[in-house]
Amino acid sequence: MxxxxxxxxxxxxxxxxxxxxxxxxxxxxxxxxxxxxxxxxxxxxxxxxxxxxxxxxxxxxxxxxxxxxxxxxxxxxxxxxxIAWRTAGTPFQRKVWKALCSIPAGKTLSYGALAVKLDMPRAMRAVGLANGANPISVVVPCHRVIGFDGSLTGYGGGLDRKRWLLTHEGAAFRDKPLSRALAA
Structure with missing residues (x-):
């Protein structure tokens, strides 16, 4: 039942x-x-x-x-x-959201590193989409996921909030992505 x-x-x-x-x-x-x-x-x-x-x-x-x-x-x-929380979402989304909670305050991961952590190294884009669909901002800390080069990436609540949250938690990040020439 x-x-x-x-x-x-x-x-x-x-x-x-x-x-x-x-x-x-x-x-x-x-x-x-x-x-x-x-x-x-x-x-x-x-x-x-x-x-x-x-x-x-x-x-x-x-x-x-x-x-x-x-x-x-x-x-x-x-x-x-x-904080006790529950979500709907697909099994994959819920797996990503649970993994987000394992990122400690003050630390960050890239989408690729999170995909590797989930034992799905080729699923970076799917991880990014699930991260973006997170319904429980802050508590399920999607703000702790940043670009591969340590730069801020999108955040549903806006980059100013993401910047504030990461600064509040003492996390290292860069405001702007490295230029392609420097990243190569």
Whole structure:
């Protein structure tokens, strides 16, 4: 017997140093999505894609989740690991998202290195697409994936947020990619 899918999730709004976060949680208190209020339309599209016709109703996220996110932004980087989360997505996407959580705060990986870590060295593009489809920004730390040359690459919340998060975590990165001539 399979569980009945939910018909709604709660959405809470939390002020952070990099903008208002939208916390989407289920009835069991698991984080289902974390995105930014300036990307609310994208969040709603992802919800429909992953869960179908689900309603978002205003509601407070669990206090321990809110506190963990606040503590992360205040400098206690380990707090993200205490947040319970669940996702839909394909088995491959979920495998990538789980692997993202193994990248410690203050460290980064390239898409290629993440593909190797998953024992799929030729799947760099697929890893990149799964990374870009991550519905739980910050907590599932897709911001820790950068270019092969250590440069910032795309981030759903914008490069300014990615830069802030990596700087906050003490990670090394370069703002601009190496020119092709230097990389060769």
């Amino acid at each position: 399979t569980a009945v899918p939910p018909d709604h999730f709660r959405v809470d709004r939390l002020k952070t140093p990099i903008g208002e976060a939208l916390l989407v949680t289920d009835a069991d208190g698991h984080l289902r999505m974390l995105d930014w209020s300036d990307f609310e339309a994208r969040l709603e599209r992802l919800l429909r894609r992953q869960y179908g016709a689900i309603k978002l109703v205003p509601g407070r996220a669990p206090a321990d989740m809110r506190r963990a996110i606040d503590d992360y932004f205040a400098g206690d980087l380990a707090q993200l690991r205490t």
